Amino acid sequence: MKIVVVGDTLVSSDYMEKQAERLFPGHDKKIVKFDWEMKTKEEFQEVILDLEKNGPEARKLSEEITNELKDADILMVHFAPVSKATLDKAVNLKLIGTCRGGVEHIDIEAATEKNIPVLHVIRNAEPVAEFTLGLIYSECRNITRSHVSIINGGWRKSFPNSRYVTTLSELQVGLLGMGYIGKIVAGKLIKLGIKVKAHDPFINKEDLEKDGLGDIELVPLEDLFRNSDIISLHIRLTDETRNFVNMGLLSLMKESAYLINTARAGILDEKALVEVLAKKKIAGAAIDVFWEEPIPENHPILKLDNVTLTTHIAGDTVDAIPKAPKLLVNEMNEFFNNGKLDMIINRKTAENFKL
Known part of the structure; x- marks a missing residue:
């Protein structure tokens, strides 16, 4: 099983990789990690607003990340965009997990068409x-x-x-x-x-x-x-x-x-x-x-x-965002082991899910 994890300014790729090791116990895993749009928090806020307003097509993943996704089974991201163009190349992808509640950075319609469940977490x-x-x-x-x-x-x-x-x-x-x-x-x-x-x-x-x-x-x-x-x-x-x-x-x-x-x-x-x-x-x-x-x-x-x-600070605590990958992996394991669908955005895709 190949897992690609993409961290950013707010969520460490190292911590995401560490949590990905807990994913689906008993399965052999190859984890490939990347950092995306590593900027200051102030600069990254502009990236966030762009994605929330304009969707996954507003920003691009690097060619290196896209190439690794071609044979990946699992994709874990925080804010990294998952566009239709990206999904068209990720022909082996079976599950997408994002470390946040909002999914504006993911083309849910394209994922659904390809029968790929998208799982999120309400980290804050x-x-x-x-x-x-x-x-x-x-x-x-x-x-x-x-x-x-x-x-x-x-x-x-x-x-x-x-x-x-x-x-x-x-x-x-x-x-x-x-x-x-x-x-x-x-x-x-x-x-x-x-x-x-x-x-x-x-x-x-x-x-x-x-x-x-x-x-x-x-x-x-x-x-x-x-x-x-x-x-x-x-x-x-x-x-x-x-x-x-x-x-x-x-x-x-x-x-x-x-x-x-x-x-x-x-x-x-x-x-x-x-x-x-x-x-x-x-x-x-x-x-x-x-x-x-x-x-x-x-x-x-x-x-x-x-x-x-107030200045969009409702979810801002020192631990909510950085520790989100742990919550994400917990939910992904619950979905895989027990069929829990609470955090699946496009639930119909989960009916025939197989690794």
């Missing part, structure tokens, strides 16, 4: 879930606005949402998306005694009960936006979900409700969000992801007083 699920709770508290209780006021020499006591401020236990949180992160957020909220409802067309009550979340009620999409006091977004960005949360859904929200986004900016209609905030159609919003990063200096959202903004 716990950090993002924790950060989501932090944004909820910060926005609903004006923590950041009060801090800014003091720093600027003030002592502010009145805010745009002052007539709505209450304890979180009095509010109902609606989760759009009950994937890995959504479920962790739900579990944390429930432990805090907070009422939670959710919408996710891909899960059912039995799925929630297996995860100890049986108390959560699954509701129709419009009901979620109409009745929740806080809406938190936890869906993936795809062609189908781009601008999914549009003016139609935002206009259903209560004037006292809040919107939280730690997922992807593209799932939220930018102009619609700015409009409902500017016109005080909702109480406020807190977002960690933006349509262009860094956010332009003249962006209208910067003039609003009912929004909390």
Whole structure:
């Protein structure tokens, strides 16, 4: 079995190679490792944004990597692009694993056409879930606005949402998306005694009960936006979900409700969000992801007083990204040994998987 691993600035190829040695115990393995786009973290951020915005065709692998893929069985990457052109040359490829949740850098359609399962991991699920709770508290209780006021020499006591401020236990949180992160957020909220409802067309009550979340009620999409006091977004960005949360859904929200986004900016209609905030159609919003990063200096959202903004740091902890290959190999072994499909993006390809 030949395994090609491709590390980068954020994920060490040496550590990825070490973890690949644990892959599929009992099988003889030849591991070939590469480093791709080794830049400073600041420069690599541009690479990330390019891939997230423009897909796997935006960047290329070296000819050396491509040649090694011609007879490879397994490919493990972090952010290295896996385009259709690459897959056309990797004629023996049977499985792709990526050390992250997003798969914008992989041509999923091409992989599916070639019957190649693509497995990902939510490496920073716990950090993002924790950060989501932090944004909820910060926005609903004006923590950041009060801090800014003091720093600027003030002592502010009145805010745009002052007539709505209450304890979180009095509010109902609606989760759009009950994937890995959504479920962790739900579990944390429930432990805090907070009422939670959710919408996710891909899960059912039995799925929630297996995860100890049986108390959560699954509701129709419009009901979620109409009745929740806080809406938190936890869906993936795809062609189908781009601008999914549009003016139609935002206009259903209560004037006292809040919107939280730690997922992807593209799932939220930018102009619609700015409009409902500017016109005080909702109480406020807190977002960690933006349509262009860094956010332009003249962006209208910067003039609003009912929004909390953070610099796309929800998943940034010292251990989440570097240790992602360990999580990836664990999931790949679970898939191979026990048929676990939780982290397979294109599940139909897994039906006839063979090494």
